[in-house]
Amino acid sequence: MGTAVSETGVTYVNHEWTSPLENEDLIKNTCSACHTDLVADVKAIQKEAEDRTIAIADQLVILTDKLAAAVESGDYTEDELNAIRGVHRDAQFYWDFVFVENSEGAHNSSLTKYCLDQAEALCKKALGMFK
Numbered sequence: 589m590g591t592a593v594s595e596t597g598v599t600y601v602n603h604e605w606t607s608p609l610e611n612e613d614l615i616k617n618t619c620s621a622c623h624t625d626l627v628a629d630v631k632a633i634q635k636e637a638e639d640r641t642i643a644i645a646d647q648l649v650i651l652t653d654k655l656a657a658a659v660e661s662g663d664y665t666e667d668e669l670n671a672i673r674g675v676h677r678d679a680q681f682y683w684d685f686v687f688v689e690n691s692e693g694a695h696n697s698s699l700t701k702y703c704l705d706q707a708e709a710l711c712k713k714a715l716g717m718f719k
């Protein structure tokens with residue numbers, strides 16, 4: 589958190605809750621000591637995370653549709669369906685973690701990337717399990 593100066597000249601730690609990206613003073617006075625262009629860097633991290641989140645969501649929709657069709661078809665044993673369901677749930681879990689995390693990868697870009705990689709690989713695996 590950055591510092592601010594009150595009307596009476598007292599310097600204090602600013603507890604205003606907002607995204608650092610919305611706080612120009614903080615970026616200018618604190619973050620830019622190390623980050624040359626934090627706003628652009630964070631936007632780039634977020635764009636990559638968002639683009640991948642949307643792309644993998646499309647795969648999850650295809651997967652759930654195929655799973656529903658497989659159940660309807662009667663061509664699969666319960667064990668075969670449960671195996672696909674298990675992989676689908678794991679893929680969904682990793683995707684959900686990223687989707688609800690709220691910073692679009694800015695707080696921990698490597699964990700976000702790891703979770704998206706897992707979701708993507710598990711989607712692919714589940715899609716390969718259909719007859």
Ligand code: HEC
Nearest residue numbers: 589608614618619620621622623630693694695696697698
């Ligand atoms: C003393 C130096 C320093 C200051 C000051 C600093 N940072 Fe950082 N920040 C770092 C370093 C080092 C990294 C890690 C870079 C890496 O791993 O590639 C980092 C990484 C980040 C990341 C990327 C995290 C990720 O997962 O990729 C964000 C976002 C960030 N800082 C935000 C801020 C904000 C907001 C401020 C100001 C309130 C700030 N930083 C101030 C040194 C600093």
